[in-house]
Amino acid sequence: MAYFGYIFASYLATAVALLGLIGWVVFDLRGRRADLAELEARGVRRRSAAAAEDR
Amino acid sequence: MRLVAENLGASRGGDPVFSGLSFSLAAGEALIVTGPNGVGKSTLLRVIAGLLRADTGLIALERDHGAEAGVLAENSHYLGHRNGMKRELTVSENLDFWQTFMVMEGDAARMPVADACAVLNLDHVLHLPYGYLSAGQQRRIAMARLLLSHRRLWILDEPTAALDLAAEEAFAGMVNRHLDDGGLAVIATHQPLAIARQATLSMRARAQDEGALS
């Protein structure tokens, strides 16, 4: 198949871009959850969370 | 003419600063807003001036029988921490500009520039560039702007911060005359002011604030 290099390169680029996006989203999620857990551990309550508990 | 606020709440930078604030101010009265730094005095004043949207509640100027008396912002003078004058222009150029820009078709200009400066005994600096003046003088020029066009409500944020004693008296006299003409004023300040009829609104940090009219 002629120009195989170009076709392969473009599919590779697509894979890299899409997997990169998925990776970034997952990595970001883990980071934020870790931050939240750490804040929770330090006892910093969200106002509505505190209120949710009182209800 | 009354200034009525019901259940006013506002936030700064996403965090609520005060809430549930209500007060009512009759013509001829001044509301002195006190409270520690960061409790939201400036935020409250900016909400009254319409520069900041309130999260909850509403505030309006009402005629005695309850009809709304026009947009609040257009009937009020706002004197914030910054004076709103250009350093490159001379004092008279600055004040002339504000007088022509702020005078609405309806009302006659309250006072020529020279007289307004005379009230704050600053008529000798009219032709100096604004940048040359001292902080106290610059503040007094900003106060002179309040006299240039007739506005029912004065919103003053720590007006006497940079002033000496004599200037403070001149300022108090000016406010009293404004109140005697049936005007209203909301003043956030720490120093006691020699204002005749004044109500105090003490704002506490994030607790439920009630408009204490003492």
Place this chain on the structure above:
Amino acid sequence: MRALLWRDIRIGIRAGGGALIGVLFFLTVVAVVPFGVGPDLNLLSRIGPAILWIGALLAALLGLDRLFQGDREDGTLDLLLMQEHPLALTVLIKCLAHWVVSGLPLVAASPLLGLFMNVEPLAIGATTLTLLVGTPAVTFIGAVGAAVAVALPRGGLLVSILVLPLAIPILVFGVSAAYAAVEDPAPFLPPFLILTAITLLFSVIGPVAAAAALRASTD
């Protein structure tokens, strides 16, 4: 409103802020090109109008962040927001004042720089005319970027990045009109009229959007 116009113009000239820097930047951009491209005269004359337009566009973008920044720093912006005059009209007046102070000098300097780039007289006339009509559009649409960036500490750089994509149509029609005057097949009037239309359109979109942005960013 006229008072605001004269005040802003007086500030612009007296402080010598916008006017001088804009023209000097325009001069340096155009002066640098021959050193890069080489002294080949007919090449220079061919790319002359384009270089003039690019220099003018960049110079206009440069002065934009001072449009509202000065008023915000000294508290004037708060008072302008509170007045009875519609804010969009106030912004329009400020844009006109800013254009007179920093846009017109660019237009005035372009014939001189045109000679500098060995551009024939007809093309210089066309370039100057298109600049006269096109630079206000840059100021009008730039006002949106300036209003958006007014609350930011280092907003200045951001303005040109935000406004550049929106200014591309101005550059395209400005340069194609300038070239059309010289190459006979290409028509002059269509791109020129489209450029005028863009300026008029931006004179509405710019101030209205900038006013909304200013009101939204009062902190």
Place this chain on the structure above:
Amino acid sequence: MSESSLSVTRVGDLANPTRFIAFVGRVLPVLAGVTALLFAVGLVMSFLAPEDYQQGATIRIMFVHVPAAWLSMMCYTVMTASAIGTLVWRHPLADVSARAAAPIGAIFTVLALLTGSLWGKPMWGTWWVWDARLTSVFVLLLMYLGLIALNRAMDDPSKSARVSAILILVGFINIPIIKFSVDWWNTLHQPASVVRLDGPTIHASMLYPLLVMALAFTVLFFTLHMAAMRNEILRRRVAALRRQAARGR
């Protein structure tokens, strides 16, 4: 308070961030599955599609290039809808949606340009050609980067929501003007000999793989968009908690 434990009473009221996170938590795995399936089918179909008589095998690049370009434009439309949501209805999640969509849109635009140039090299012999469509997508990329730069420069999201929404709208109004000026500029300077990017009318055997791939890209976009929105909400919650902790209350 783990997110998924919240009982979601009415799915309709997604305006509440907490309920939205719970909704995303439940829907995301399903969407991810559908995306993977669509991609698998799409790739197989595009692999089996016959070669184009004119452009040879390079036509296969179209199966990736066209969906990416289409997505980059669709993403800006989603951001414009979010901007209207912020300005008109003051919807609490609209700004979150716009802010989450910007980087995704930028990546898709870069992908479209990359695959476009990879396709251009064998056909026109140069990596980049100033074709009207490629240039418009390039300007769109500049707008995305401008918006991302603005969002990063604004430290406090609640204040800057309306401001960036206004900029998105102004950008949206300008897209037709930019498109028109690029086409005009392209016909003026470009010799007419350039082969149009999408080639002859697409033959059915190539249309179906293209549609499946486009669908796969779209579903992937919504999956990523919702996940990114959840991240943005969590990021704002962390910032709010840190500010609250700083005030010591």
